[in-house]
Amino acid sequence: MNFAINAPLSPKLTPNMELAHRNTFGLDAYAELAYEISSAEQIPELIKIIQEQKMPWRVLGGGSNVILPAVLPGATLLMNIPGKELIKIDLTHTYLSVGAGVNWHEFVTWSLDNRFPGLENLALIPGTVGAAPIQNIGAYGVELADYIDSIDAYDSQDHTFVTLTKEGCCFAYRDSYFKQHPGRFIVTKVVFKVPNHWTPHLHYADLAKQFLNAESAPTAQQIFNTVCAIRTQKLPNPKVIGNAGSFFQNPIIPAEQYEALIKKFPQLISYPDALGTRKVAAGWLIDQCGFKGQRHGPVGVYENQALVLVNHGGGTAKDILDLASNIQEKVHQTFGIQLEIEPNIL
Template identity: 55%
Template structure:
């Protein structure tokens, strides 16, 4: 194995997980070129080691000792494949910082991704949970995902349909660690309409004519709203929303509304609605609660926090208490959003 494919032993990941846990990877390899991936996976397989991919670490809960090989995705390029009357097609390396990419698209007059500003992490991780915010999901703009398939040992191009995107979900979550994503191809149509139906954005632009709203103004508004509402991971460790908003049948919603008239919900489909998980947690009295070194954020109950000295098991104990109380009170299951990586298992 040549030197740029040689994994590094006992690699510290404190700076590469936004919860800020003290984590040491048994082996880690910074990946700057796709060609490094096949020999690295072969090396892990031959050694009988588990392996996984890490982007910015903003949606994972890592154990103190991370066994096996961790690929650190640092592939960094943005390529304009097409710039035509109807759309701009971009191919972007998996290691590019997501927010920097969104800002870059706007600088190039490409619109569409502005509602997804300030989401931490990398471009390569964006398809994993089909990142979304303020009424927009990234799946709307993804044409193709390029990846190495660790199961078949082949390079693959997955179409948007192959990715089986749904709310905070995709084929990559169904088949964890099968694909190492190296690049994503985005199509940004030239025809553009502001998307400001979400309450915070609608309030922000309440006095503005829709024709006067630019993509840059939405980008600025999203950044301002998010900065106000969410803790900055550089200051307080967190992974954003810790739970998904539960989707329930409209029938169940009606019966919950009789008991809890203030319950916050949004239509999801003709038959189902989404509940605001933060509201459910808040009602159970967890907002601002601190349990040892971990806690629930005092402004946004959906965000669990770590202020130093804590670890994954402490955080997961708190999460479990919240899940139990919400289930007892509302009869609703809260599903954890970040990927939990177990210290002993291959994920």
Template identity: 50%
Template sequence: MADFHEFYPLRRHNTFGFDVRARLAAHIRTEADLLAALADPRAQGLPLVVLGGGSNVVLTGDLDALVLLMEIPGYAVVDDGDGWLVTAGAGENWHGLVGRTIADGLPGLENLALIPGTAGAAPIQNIGAYGVELRERFASLRAHDRQTGAFVTLDREQCAFGYRDSLFKRNGRDRYLITAVTLRLPKAWAPVLNYGELARELESVATPDAAQVRDAVVAIRSRKLPDPAQIGNAGSFFKNPVVDAALRNALLAAHPSLVSYPQPDGGYKLAAGWLIDQCGFKGFDDGPVGVYGKQALVLVHHGGGTGAALLKLADRIADTVQARFGVRIEPEPVIL
């Protein structure tokens, strides 16, 4: 039987720390809990919202919904010949999972260290950092299909991963409830150090192992990003926009310090943080919400504010960037 609560406070369940409530919330620790919550008469007719670590959402007000607090545990490893299949319950802490695989001699996730949230949320966003995206380590996931009522397994192709995107942010958004994720970690491992900042952090280490790469990533992220326990935030708030070569070249001619990265399709990914910084927003405060002083890509909540106020600031930043550079930047977090 699912553990139900009415008018449940969600402040501890979103890393911005917005003080909102759920009409109905249920702690989901097993797949049986999930089925019980969906079938409960109190939940009928209510919209459904799933929260893991709450690290990639902006809650703009109280939720007149059934909120599933996804807490399913689990960790299992299977030898897959030239790789390891690691299955984690949807409620497992992502950074904890990275650390556990490294401790077990299963490298491959180290570049994704210290990304907040849970394993179940990782495929939704196709999380990525320092030269690695989840889809490169992804095998499959298990989910409840609300359309058929059955549990299904979806592989990488079916998840339709894109840059900070997946099936679960598009036409599968309200259909699938992820309960477990399986990753494939190669036995023939080599560190991924093609991201300049990470390479510089490890330049004094001849052949870094996975733990050293993890520690370097943690050091970099800790310098750049605030701890949500100290300052409310959801990490990088805006996606890095991708533009065609013609626009990138025009921008580079006008702004020689433009930060851009070539893409396989011939386009260029621009550094959203650089664009925002050039518009003078780094360290900007608008009452209880603002922009982090060490990283313009991070919006923060100092306390006593609302998600609506944060979105108003985000729109102002995006409008200013578009007016100056002709590029529209979009939020990474899900807006609820």
């Protein structure tokens, strides 16, 4: 494909870029045309040309929540916008502005080092700050949405930069306005709003257990360290074994369905949620169907956590999706619950 832009702000272009090291599943993939976006100003002209040429395109952050085909046709925009900045402190909150290309864990570490605690439960989640709002990342009882002030993005449909407030982002469990409008917005900057008065969030059982016998309340740094230790122990390191973290969302089922299921499966692991529905542990459902630790050719289900699908090496998107579909079918037959895939199939 013959495609180049010559503006002074042109993003760096690499044709036929290898992406094996830019997707945590470790799938062999390459991008026909990869553009490294290092400033928001580069985006309007790039999108204009891409749209004029009717090229397919998508944004790639750290590649920790995607399933890639062997070839990504058209343009792949690699998000690299830098910057971490304290913008204001008012009576109740501290506001931090962060570029979409900043590594998420690096930002969480920076926020603690600079005495802006609050995000410690979300430590060690792979990926970039700009991708974090797409599925409203969450872990250990905390969601990104709890700490959002606003988000800057480029709207490729209306050809304009927009600032969405937290309410405008329509955050829900693993969901957002951006996810509901795939291929429309490019997140460029996130403004976080962290309470000045810090309180620990220890209601998540795995985390609470660690501090059960502590003599004093833990500090944010201790929670951060503990979250990192638990995650390192429970989740496979993508550098060692390819994976995208939790492969399925925890399904949310109506109260009546839960009542019927718990009679049949008294060990069912689930949590009540604010709307009176139940969030069921997808990992438990998969485990009960006997998939944990199973290998299906080059891919499989992680031996210590049934919610994580892994690429032992040489697996393709098709191998992963075939296994996922076996799991979905068996879980549906056994429990009448439809599991939804969490990573984005690009």
